Amino acid sequence: MSAPRVGLIGAGGISGVHAAGWRALGADVVVHSEHGAQALADRFGFRTADTLADLWPQVDLVDIVTPTATHAELALAAIAAGRHVVCEKPLARTSVEAAAVVEAAESAGVRLFPAHVVRYFPEYAAARAAIRGGRIGTVAVARFRRMSAAPKADWFFDEARSGGIVLDQMIHDLDQAEWLAGPVARVFARSTAKAGDGGRVASAAVTLTHTSGAISQVYGVWGHPGLPFTSSFEIAGDAGLLRYDMARTDSARIHLAGPATAGGYLPATDPSDSPYAAELADFWAAISTSAEASVRGVDGVRAVAIAEAVLASAASGEVVELPLEPTEPSTEGSLP
Amino acid sequence: MTTALGPISTSPTTEPTTVPLTVGILSFAHTHASSYARILAATPGVEVLGTDPGPYDPGTVRGAAFAAEHGVTYVEDVATLLAKAPDAVVICAENTSHRELTELATAAGAHVLCEKPLATSDADAAAMLAAADAAGVILMTAYPVRFASAFTDLVARVRAGQLGDIYSILGTNNGKMPLAQRSWFTDPARSGGGALLDHVVHVADLIDALLGEGAEEVHAVTNRILRADAGVDVETGGMVSIRYPSGVIATIDCSWSHPESAPNWGGLTLEVHGTAGSVRIDPFAAHVAGYDADGELWAGFGADLDARMLGEFLDAVRTGRTPQPDGAVGARTLAIVTAAQRSVEAGQPVTL
Structure with missing residues (x-):
């Protein structure tokens, strides 16, 4: 497998972990961004491109890590230029846009990977393997929980640009709910947002009913600045139960004298075994060998569609029925 | 863990008192009856009566045998127990019997601590609150957490x-x-x-x-x-x-x-x-x-x-104040x- 030539589009909050992942693959990376391209390039030893037109000839694929509302347009432009696309989740602001991106990629014969990185977090992959191995029997009731300090950039709270906590944060666990408990038939959701002294906070609470009859609860909080990142899940089947809580499964405890550390927006991950690096490696392997990755374009469309149902239910106060997943569920893929 | 900011109003008061009380346990159907019976029987100044109308699941210790195991004086039925004019009762019956037993107990002038859920319908819960009000007795819901x-x-x-x-x-x-x-x-x-x-x-x-x-x-x-x-x-x-x-x-x-x-x-x-x-x-x-x-x-x-909750109940019975969690929160929940x-x-x- 040759080293990839990557156009990294965007230099914001998530770009650092993607940049590290590409560097770990020995990629030749060119950064294009409205803001911060040079600083990111300097930090990782990458080059920059001032325009997309300059970027295309230098790369085999692009990795889009810009604000959500720009994903579809950039992905379509990259596809039109014949480049493979890795796109940060959500694949697009709307499922219609997301589906258009998938269709364009198929027509152009390029590969498309929405970066649903939680599929590459080892605790979630281990849960999937345990479920598929029959360890807990038939899934009955599942809970997925994710919280952190609220992000600082304005666009995260601009529903039109980001879809708020549901499309930005909770979409990880909406994807997990289907990945681990099968297709969702029905959604009920409530959400709330408040302005506090330390900034804005938001929360959403979602009940999913799966076609199997299983129930999932998906719970998300963007909290005060001191709230550390944690995620957890508990999945009960008729023959057993799986439980994981990042806050209770720490492999190191560090207490330093000095001011208390604030919360963070991203999870702490093992830098030598990063799920971000694992997902980019899986995507590049899939491109190089024409194989499937653990995430497909249609999975990105589906996650946005569920998130839209969540937003619709939260807005109307009513239960929202989801159309059945139009495509076959993910194959086993290459689990990390 | 320690309480950083001092006690709150729901904490039981610890004012010592020696007023003797008779407390009846109505039914041992709920598994919590075991804990309540043990705690009450060990509480100075409290005489514990119990009755357990059944039915019993095969292989379970119930009725007079249960009472004997827990240091409780067994009484043959609810009417006989209430005829002994207990100060208070603890209802550990099947959920659908809570209303009837509460109405009987309050009519006999006994304060009531009722196992959760308070009832199985909103109408039953409302009737229980009304019965306690009419009799001027306490109705408390057993929420130990x-x-x-x-x-x-x-x-x-x-x-x-x-x-x-x-x-x-x-x-x-x-x-x-x-x-x-x-x-x-x-x-x-x-x-x-x-x-x-x-x-x-x-x-x-x-x-x-x-x-x-x-x-x-x-x-x-x-x-x-x-x-x-x-x-x-x-x-x-x-x-x-x-x-x-x-x-x-x-x-x-x-x-x-x-x-x-x-x-x-x-x-x-x-x-x-x-x-x-x-x-x-x-x-x-x-x-x-x-x-x-x-x-x-x-x-x-x-x-x-459970001991803290029973302490709150007995203290309220002795002092006449309204305990928490009361019947109203039982009905709201x-x-x-x-x-x-x-x-x-x-x-x-x-x-x-």
């Missing part, structure tokens, strides 16, 4: 403003399906329902105490995948979503989701998010872990919450369950 130090500390922090404005709450009350000890828990004619009725009320009570407001809208879904092998006619899994008038959103997982192989009965957690702080409590987390010949070992420890049951039927949220 209220007396956990982790919870009283949380309330104190919220009252002191440490969390800012509360906006989102996540609660869980999960455990094994209570089939092994008592079959009535999973017989709707006697229990009034399954996991919804059994497990929503504890968390709902804590939220009620924390927010000081009743629920506005409830959505629930349930299923029967867990323990489908047991052939019971009630829901075993359930997820309840509640909106409160202040805009707070709350979710409660009430599922009987712990398998029989688990090393303890289950647990309860409550997580509260405010604009200035977040607190998660897990009052039953304290335990010594390990392994025995059967696998995982769980030796729980911590304060006896039951209303969340009955709304959840209607929501399951309707497939949509239900306004209270």
Whole structure:
């Protein structure tokens, strides 16, 4: 497998972990961004491109890590230029846009990977393997929980640009709910947002009913600045139960004298075994060998569609029925 | 854990008193009867009577044998016990009998501590409150988690403003399906329902105490995948979503989701998010872990919450004050369950 030539589009909050992942693959990376391209390039030893037109000839694929509302347009432009696309989740602001991106990629014969990185977090992959191995029997009731300090950039709270906590944060666990408990038939959701002294906070609470009859609860909080990142899940089947809580499964405890550390927006991950690096490696392997990755374009469309149902239910106060997943569920893929 | 900000009003007072009391336990159907009987029998100045009309599950210790094991004077039936004019009764009967026994006890002038859920219908709960009011006696609902130090500390922090404005709450009350000890828990004619009725009320009570407001809208879904092998006619899994008038959103997982192989009965957690702080409590987390010949070992420890709750009840009986959690919160939290049951039927949220 040759080293990839990557156009990294965007230099914001998530770009650092993607940049590290590409560097770990020995990629030749060119950064294009409205803001911060040079600083990111300097930090990782990458080059920059001032325009997309300059970027295309230098790369085999692009990795889009810009604000959500720009994903579809950039992905379509990259596809039109014949480049493979890795796109940060959500694949697009709307499922219609997301589906258009998938269709364009198929027509152009390029590969498309929405970066649903939680599929590459080892605790979630281990849960999937345990479920598929029959360890807990038939899934009955599942809970997925994710919280952190609220992000600082304005666009995260601009529903039109980001879809708020549901499309930005909770979409990880909406994807997990289907990945681990099968297709969702029905959604009920409530959400709330408040302005506090330390900034804005938001929360959403979602009940999913799966076609199997299983129930999932998906719970998300963007909290005060001191709230550390944690995620957890508990999945009960008729023959057993799986439980994981990042806050209770720490492999190191560090207490330093000095001011208390604030919360963070991203999870702490093992830098030598990063799920971000694992997902980019899986995507590049899939491109190089024409194989499937653990995430497909249609999975990105589906996650946005569920998130839209969540937003619709939260807005109307009513239960929202989801159309059945139009495509076959993910194959086993290459689990990390 | 220590209480950082001092006691709150729901803590039982510890004023010593020697007024002798007679307390009757009406039915040993609920497994908590064992704990209550043991604590009451060991309380100085309290004479404990008990009666247990049945029916009994085969192989269980009930009736006079149970009373003898727990140091309780056995009385042949409810009428005979009430004829002895007890100061108070503790009702541990099947859920659907709570109303009738409360009406009999209050008519006999006895104060009542009723096992949760207070009743199985809103009409029954209202009738019980009215009966207690008419008789001028106390009606208290048995919610022992209220007396956990982790919870009283949380309330104190919220009252002191440490969390800012509360906006989102996540609660869980999960455990094994209570089939092994008592079959009535999973017989709707006697229990009034399954996991919804059994497990929503504890968390709902804590939220009620924390927010000081009743629920506005409830959505629930349930299923029967867990323990489908047991052939019971009630829901075993359930997820309840509640909106409160202040805009707070709350979710409660009430599922009987712990398998029989688990090393303890289950647990309860409550997580509260405010604009200035977040607190998660897990009052039953304290335990010594390990392994025995059967696998995982769980030796729980911590304060006896039932003893604290009974202390509050007996103190209220002696002083005539209204104890907490009272019958009214029992009715408000039951209303969340009955709304959840209607929501399951309707497939949509239900306004209270």
